[in-house]
Amino acid sequence: MQTHPRSPTRPTAKRNGFRNLRVVGCILAAFGILAIFLPRVATFEAELLVAWMLTLWGAVGLWFSRSIRPAPEWRYGFAAFGFLFLVGVALILFPLAGIAALTVLMMLSFLMEGILSILFGLRSSAHVSNWGWLVFSGLCSFAAGVVILFGWPWTASWTLGLMMGLNFLSTGLSLVMLAKPARNMR
Template sequence: MQSYLTKLNATVRPGIDGAGVKHLRLVGIILALLGALAILLPTIATFGAELLVAWMLTLWGAVGLWFSWAIRPVPEWRYGFAAFGLLFVMGVALVLFPLAGIAALTVLMMLSFLMEGLLSILFGLRSSAHVSNWGWLVFSGLCSFAAGLVILFGWPWTASWTLGLMLGLNFLSTGLSLVMLAKPARSAR
């Protein structure tokens, strides 16, 4: 009986020169470059991330409001209208008050990094018997977890640049781990 991780190994590594490995390497390189840029310009990356989220929530809310209004004959349209209205108001608030948005997003990022770190470490350790480069998953998880701890212990004084720096470190470590997973390695069978 094949386990999920054995199937994962077969799909991630269809062959040394397979298209999947090339795409994995390309995604890793792009993430690593974006991460390096965010590390070099953390305040700009923080502000950019906040604005991106703010405008996406605003757009998502506006489209959802339009959709909810369009389905008025359906009795549940009011629930959708209320939910999308809340998203729209949150997005507009983040656009109008970017410093508060940066603080809120920094807290959410801290929680995300801590959870992603733990899950990556656990997944890497579980896959050690099936994937030869499993250590890179653990490395990525440790980097994510450390990023979450830095945000936690530096709060609130470092919020203006921490989000951009931590996003950069996370993108860089994830990108490097994907590049290393795409490298040919001995089989773990």
């Protein structure tokens, strides 16, 4: 019995993986567009999200550390989670300082992500036909980091949201474009 190369016996896991890649890309691109149009709101909301996550993480960690007091390591956990809790509370109480700190962290993240995406894209050029999209995403991330670096500190109130939006948009588009040819290769 001869089977056609496009028969329904294709692995569904592979198709679902490509579909998931496309869905994640679309979601990231949508968040990116929203952050680009509302950069100050995106900056403030990102700061608050991080602040509350650190506060909750620290609080749960403090509770956990207290519950393992018979173990000698409880003091290390208590100190580390106490620090996270205090940082979270400080970011909640002083959001402008939190925005400045997060902007610096995002700048470093964009620069590192850009370099890694460019290197991965170039390394993938022999195996993936549309490797240029990874390089494009890396260039966008690296450019975002450079813009934050040279605009510091005057643009901190909106740069974080705008750069996150551009990064999410470029990453989302690159994922959608990576899923396209893979879907056709089945």
